[in-house]
Amino acid sequence: MRIGGRLQGAIEVLSEVEERKRPIANALKDWGTAHRFAGSGDRAAIGNIVYDALRLKLSHAFLMDDDSPAALAHAVLFRQWGFTPESLAERLDGDKFAPEPLSESALAAFASGNLADAPDHVRADLPEWILPAFKENFGDDWLAEAEALNLRPSLDLRVNTLKADREKVKKALSRAGADLTAIAPQGLRIPPGSGGDRLPNVTAELAFQKGWFEVQDEGSQIVARLVDAHAGQQVLDYCAGGGGKTLALAADMDNAGQVHAYDADRTRLAPIIERLRRAGTRNVQVHDDAAALEGLSFDRVLIDAPCTGTGTWRRRPDIKWRLSEKNLEERMAQQDAVLAAASRFVKPGGLLVYVTCSLLPAENQARIAAFLEGRADFEALDIAALWQERFPSSPKQPHFTDGRFATLTPASTGTDGFFCAVLRKQGWTG
Structure with a gap:
């Protein structure tokens, strides 16, 4: 699939999540079942757009002056995936699977929007009623804490010392890019990637089947x-x-x-x-x-x-x-x-x-x-x-x-x- 089909797939999943209040994982699974032609890379990219859109739902909607699934999905590509409205339009031109173009008002809003003008809870992408609790808990660091909570997570693993040691498992997972965690003494970490990158399926690894490690933050x-x-x-x-x-x-x-x-x-x-x-x-x-x-x-x-x-x-x-x-x-x-x-x-x-x-x-x-x-x-x-x-x-x-x-x-x-x-x-x- 080209970027247009992936973008349209993400809009459909976002609509399902928003309208029916379904968990993301369930909505993505059902979309994949209904669109079996989509490869694993396509499904991963669509999932990434959906997750990125919902992590920054409020700020995306503020900058687009539109909280529709289409606006949120486009905002992901503009703000997080390195596209400009112009470069995306070129990529979507002639793609019969691409979604309808965004309205001129949404594009104009994005061009002129400034997140510094947004309310605190929008800048933090937090439900408004949660904001006082964050300020109580983190003081002057409340915004930095909220912003970090809106980034993609890594894939963390715990080495099972009953069967292996950390260096042995790290070597076994070298293709996945596993490295040592900063704090946990038996932890390994695989970075989250960006854009349409997909994390490796580590549970398919022989080392996992042998019980050398567990997936654990x-x-x-x-x-x-x-x-x-x-x-x-x-x-x-x-x-x-x-x-x-x-x-x-x-x-x-x-x-x-x-x-x-x-x-x-x-x-x-x-x-x-x-x-x-x-x-x-x-x-x-x-x-x-x-x-x-x-x-x-x-x-x-x-x-x-x-x-x-x-x-x-x-x-x-x-x-x-x-x-x-x-x-x-x-x-x-x-x-x-x-x-x-x-x-x-x-x-x-x-x-x-x-x-x-x-x-x-x-x-x-x-x-x-x-x-x-x-x-x-x-x-x-x-x-x-x-x-x-x-x-x-x-x-x-x-x-x-x-x-x-x-x-x-x-x-x-x-x-x-x-x-x-x-x-x-x-x-x-x-």
Whole structure:
């Protein structure tokens, strides 16, 4: 397909996402099924236009003075892919699969538009009601943090040290352009590329089938390492989901001790069995019923709490525009419930590690403050000191709040957005 057909395909997918509120991945899959003549490169390029358009939806619409799918898709090519209106028009001339030309008013608006004149939330490409939370969390850095959240993400991998070492896996993935991550000691990173570039399908690699690595964002690897799990300990991953952090913990423990992976949602938990088998883990028990945990206590309890997912907006920009204040309130209630439930399983002297992939203080600092209020049995540890212990040579640092909380972001650590707090239960483990 030429650029005109790809542009038209992206407009069709954007229309489906906008009108029917469908996840991007589902809309792209259905488009590909209905257009089987499109090759993998075509589908990748169309997907890139769609994702780029939704990451910068507000600023694209402001500069085009038009928020239609066609205007958003054209804005991607003008602002991010290196086309000018004139060069694009030349490429589309005579292409029967190209979309209708943009209106003269949209082209004139783009030629004269200045993003500096836009409201703050438009410059940041944030829902307007979210903007105060970003300013609260990041102060003068709020715009830089928001802008970094609107860039394409890399493809990050975690080397499975139960089967391979980092240099071995890097060599195996040399064709994919894998290089070392800056912070996570077992991480590899493949850059996101630009324009119509597509990321390699690393799960088709023999090294993946052998269990040498897992796909896992560097931020997720980092917060798993902050759990500080050691061989011989008893560890609970309370909201285990698909098991990414469970696998990281098992590897940190060198298959010694025990990791209990629990999630109430069987659908989310389902992939973990195959992943554990491929990774060669022998120290993980999987539970979908909380009753199986009764009577147990643990040296480490990790809560990867349900959240709004604001830290993952690079990868899932469509959810940014569907998020509501009601959604946030629902997540806060769930977070309070999970903290109360999981904290019962921490041994005296043990650690409770609270993690979200959110950048909103209401889900993070405020939830820990609410949990600690009136409780003398838990205290928040100095996470800046823990960071120095776990990542002594790190060239980057997250945002530290009151010395007790860490927020990883695309701007500060080059990762997805994650919040982490580490609490110690009072007492002696013996």
